[in-house]
Amino acid sequence: MELGTKIRHRREQIGLSQADLAQLMHIAQGRISEWESGARSQMSLKNLRSLARALGVSADYLIGTWEDDAEPAPTAATPATPEGAALSGRRRGRPRKAAAVPAGARG
Numbered sequence: 001m002e003l004g005t006k007i008r009h010r011r012e013q014i015g016l017s018q019a020d021l022a023q024l025m026h027i028a029q030g031r032i033s034e035w036e037s038g039a040r041s042q043m044s045l046k047n048l049r050s051l052a053r054a055l056g057v058s059a060d061y062l063i064g065t066w067e068d069d070a071e072p073a074p075t076a077a078t079p080a081t082p083e084g085a086a087l088s089g090r091r092r093g094r095p096r097k098a099a100a101v102p103a104g105a106r107g
Helices: 003-013 018-025 029-037 045-055 059-063
Strands: none
Touching: 003 029, 003 045, 003 059, 018 029, 018 045, 045 059
16 A cells, blocks of 8 residues: 555544544645645655554655555544654653762661
């Protein structure tokens, strides 16, 4: 299946319009149309990641790295979030400094 077909099929499967998807990705609706029609087949890595998150699929699925017969299950559209943020209790970013230990408390 071609990239544009995968995008359109998955977008329709989760009930998004091109405008809705473009809004989730913070890009112009025309770009979605170009990808789906095949007029434009290249995209930046940033857009690929954003597209995969918005559609709830992996980038590998979209670009066809592994051709699986199984398509992703339909899910409700969710706003794009950093990968794993909702699934993991881990904090992202710089680690906090350790609390200072009073001088007399050291052994």
